[in-house]
Amino acid sequence: LGAIILAGVLVGIISSRRLLSPIVRLNQEIDHIIITGDLGRRLDSSGTGDQLDGLINRYNRLLDRVESLIGGMKDTLDAVAHDLRTPLTRLRGHAELALGKGDAEEYEEALATVVEQTDQAGALLSALMDIAEAEQGMLSLEGVSCNLSTLAAEVSDMYELIAEEKGQRLTLEAPNEVLLSGDPVRLRQILGNLVDNALKYSPEGSCIDIRCGFSDETSWAEIIDDGPGVPEEETERVFERLYRGDRSRGSRGLGLGLSMVKALVEAHSGSVEISKVEGRGASFKVVFPRISEENISKA
Template identity: 40%
Template sequence: MSLKGLKPTLFRISTKLTLAYSMVLILSSTLIFSFLYFQITHSLQGQERAILESKLDEYANRIEVSGMADFKQFFELLQKYDRDSALMVEVYGNKSEVIFAHEPTPNFNINKDLLISELNKHGEMSFEFSLPEVSSTEAVLVMGRNLKNGERLVVAKSTEGMGQQLRYLQKLFWWSLVPVALIGFLGGLFLSNSTLSPVRDLINSMKKIERGSLSTRVPIGGSDDELEELKLLFNKALDKIENLVNGLKEAFDHLAHDIRTPVTRLRGRAEIALTSEGDVESYREALQSCFENSDKILSFLQVLTDITEAENRSKKLKIEKKFISELVSEIMDLYGMAFEEKEIIVTQKLDSHDWAMVDPRLISRVIANLLDNAHKYTPPGGEVIIETINQTESVILKVTDSGPGIAAEEHSLIWQKLYRSDKSRSEYGMGLGLTFVKAVVEAHDGKVNIKSPVKDGRGTEMEITLQKMA
């Protein structure tokens, strides 16, 4: 199998997690064993030293109290009971000659010259050192004491028994490492599969979405871990994407409808002008109609461009200190006659200190859009209230009409491009006015809000907040 064929298996996260879990378990087991092995080794060595120290004290007291003759007689009797047979006991004179020697059973051999050489290095009362066994890898633990009469007592013991116990422990560890590795692999495989189950759900959902099923959602489990939170966020993102795609489809439908009307009129007037033999005035009217309809199309596209620039903040705002009441008055000069024709009562409650840092041209268009909507949807004889509220750090502009109102479920939809509620279908419009309002106000770091109905199930209040500091 080539490396290319191995990559999908070896480099999967589940495989990495399984191997990582196995390695952690093996390494932790090794560390625990090493610690225990060190403790056991230290304990066994301590026991060996304790035995030798005890015997060294016993033998030294017997020699110094009862003499060497009694000590030799003691070991003659000792052989009958096989007591302390594993110890090598020797007594050396002032000239390093051997006065007494008791050979251990089973016997172990050490280099006597090396032993005497080590003895001569130690002049302190008690001493301790290790020597290697002859023809063996084991060591011999040697303890000695200088007696009062100048003689030296030496007690030695092979560490072969301790070495056998430690080798048995090592063998036991290596054999136990196999099931530990197996348990680590199986446990890691189980944990990685259960941990990555939400990720596989995400992958399967993404594959379905790739095939065109935008309604697919990741199944949610009952846990509260981070992966479940990721699934929830993923589903929320899918909801937004689906809404955006559906909104885009609807927007294109509205766009096609809104552009088709002026284009059809333009084409129709141009066709009539081309197929009929009229006078100059007829051609002039046809060209005037073509100009007006093309101007509507350009205006529609320009508003779309302005919204995009405001949303992306790609167009630099020309910020200056401006009183909102002044901008309202300027726009009302343009809309005053239109309100009078519908006999709409306009009440202005403007604060004389309502200044904010804004781009006057864009905010004027925002106010115009709000007043235009209020004019369209307020019935004849109705009322429109325009109010500014001055605050410490901001200014609030409210435009309230007495129209039919907007349903609560549409409050979040009216800010979308080309969205038009059922109540507004009868009125001409591009469906971009409130989208433009929201984009421009938020480009000024402001906020937009809607309240509807206002009173007795009717009326809409549009509120924008603008900052005093840019």
């Protein structure tokens, strides 16, 4: 009897150690991360599918997410440090120039330039932070029912005077209701950036078409311009932060408009498509998951 009890105790100890082994390893890994800051190590799951295995898998996914967020923050800080260097250098240069002048009119001109450069640096920083937050899934978005046709009409009205001043024309073609769930402010920003981009690269006398529509599963908006189009080798790079391709040479701007578009569209679970339109310029199409009128009435 004593041997049976002893054997049972030994089996219990061995079983307990096997069960506790993953938890011990998990604690060791957590201690390692706390001490070293190394987020690259992962635990191997046993493949049994039990609760401990699930805990290990969730722990690994958590580390993946944390590592991605920290990497995104580092990339953003690197981009901010790099891209603010030029405007800050200009800012200092104009300030030093103002200090070296004694004429009141020259003072005023230099200070006006300083204010302009400060505004540009602030806009650059704000845009970079918005893009980074959107890319990392940290941007706060209001999720309400929106009519893409209404937003497109508002953007068209907003840019109509700018188009007229450049001798350009905006047209809007959209059904009454193109429904989706999203943040109306950010959706308006997406459309505004695309229209602004089209106006910037289209010549005088050209036409920019704004179109909206839907399918069974998607709602979309498309901006077609009369510009030079986007070379095939640049179709991915135009969405990079501060990328300025051949068609951007000589144009003003931060070079962040399309980066912002892509980040905000993807934050809405959508996608951006670029294509060449025969006899025209480029087409930028943003596609979102569609919601139905029944879903809206239930909300």
